[in-house]
Amino acid sequence: MHFPITSSPHLQGGNAIRSVMGQVLLALVPGTVALWWYFGWGVVINVALAGVTAVAAEWLVLKLRKRDPWPAVSDLSALVTAWLLALALPPLLPWWQTLVGSLFAIVLVKQLFGGIGFNPFNPAMAAYAFLLISFPADMTHWLQPSVLTGENLPLQETLQAIFQGTAVLGAQWDAISGATPLDHMRTELSRNLMISEIRQSPVWGDFGGLGWEWVGNWFLLGGLFLIWRGVISWRIPVSMLAALLLIAGMFWAVDPQTHPFPAFHLFSGAAILGAFFIATDPVSASTTPRGQLIYGALIGLLVFAIRTWGGYPDAVAFAVLLMNMAAPTIDHYTQPRVFGAREEDHG
Template sequence: MRFVSITSPHSERPNSVTMTMLWVIIALAPGGVAMTWYFGWGIVIHMLLASAAAVIAEALVMKLRGRPVMPAVSDLSAAVTALLLAIALPPLLPWWLTVLGTVFAIVVAKHLYGGLGYNPFNPAMIGYVLLLVSYPVEMTAWLPPIMLNQHPLDFAQTLTAIFGGGLPAGLQWDALTMATPLDEMRNQLNQNRMISEIRQSTLWGDFGGRGWEWVGNWYLLGGLILLYKRVISWHIPVSMLGAVLVMAMLFHFLDQESHPFGLFHIFSGGTLLGAFFIATDPVSAATTKKGQLIYGACIGFITYIIRHWGGYPDAVAFAVLLMNMAAPTIDYYTQPRVFGQRSTGDD
């Protein structure tokens, strides 16, 4: 009797890029569902729209570059970029802005730099920042969460609003939209009101804005899934959230009435989404363990600094892009010693 001898690897796994991307999409699901629950169908429409635009743009660019189209499209990386962008967009954003941001993200931020694995910046955040800088009015027109929304739109009405058909009769944009919690807190503080006074309003939940903070919880759950599946390591999320918390608590204890409690910053805006899904992008983040700690902490610090002193209410996207620039330098100075080598006295 003969036994067939097989060389290793004995068990194969499917393409790891595709699997990684698939897990990111799965982990985004709780947050996505929560967003849809609180802010209506707009999120779903933008996700579909952005995914379609991203896949088409990816296919066209690969064709233009003379590369095989199918492997690039089927590795799901374009879809992940699109979903991460779509989830950051206001629910009633006009459709062409979603398409513009997605195409810019895929074509300019990803493929002009060499495609997947070569992009120095997170493509989804480039698309988001392009839209935020270029179209500030549209990009800040957020809906209130469902329990505060006087006029919830159904699916057809949302579709009409996004595709340029305007709002249902009798509704104005001003009546429909509302400032995000970060924006609201900032405006109120700028009017020299005290936090205990500001928080009397029904807009606020336990830590952040009502509804908004729950979306944060579901992103946290998604992040834990990614950690459990070892798609990401704990270094970047922990150091980023830690840095935000340290900064916020420090200022909170210095002056409790003009600096919100630390967890407000964690559960508002894009902090949790950014910490688990965006800052951990394996391509544009730092790669060494020590480097990841520095990278995440700096994102946290910059986020708080821009939120507090800068011109924009939220800053995760800017912080991530700024640190993307620093990531190669961080990696250079945090290279781990080769196993077995002793440190020479001077390093």
């Protein structure tokens, strides 16, 4: 009798990229629901818009590259990218900007480099940075959380605002939109106000912006789920958040009137989302255990530096993109000690 020949090992544990990505999507649900709760339907519409665009773009590019699109599309990675990008976008961003961002992420940052596994940069963050640079006004004009304005914009008006422009909302738009807490803090500090004065404003809650500050917890929940499931390692999120808290704490300790207290950094902007979902993108992150600690910590430090002295209010995207560039070098210098390695093998 004759048998087919294959290479060992002959067993496969049944892990699949799809299940990895599926768990990431699942972990994003609580944070997304929280964002929806505070900012309304725009969040969901953005996710849908970006998601459909990303999957369609991936399909199309793979067709053009004469590859079978199904394995790539069904691995859900395009959906993860789109979802992460959508969460970073203002809820009422004009629809075509979301579309352009999603296309940029999939076509330029992911597929032009060879598709999944070959992109040196985090596609979602590259697209976010691209949009931020291209449309700075739209990208920094957020809806105010419903806890401030009383209620969320109804679905109908949200759709109108996204597809026909916020002008249809008329005067209401000015009432319900504003700067993000990070942006607010930044502007007020630049007017030489003290933190104690700034925090008199009704937009502040206990840690960060009212409403905003509670979103991070839900992403944290999803992140812990991913660590528990072994989808991500604790190293990058822990080192990133620890570094951010540490450096923010040091500056706050020295001068608490011009530097917001550390928890503000943690619960504002994309720090927690970034730590668990963005910096941990395995393709573009550092891959060695020690390297991940360094990689995460440097992102944390860069986030603080860019928020404090940089030109943009939030910094996670830029910090992650900068460290994406450093990842190969970090990996090179942080190879783990091989079993049985002799002393002289490691200089």
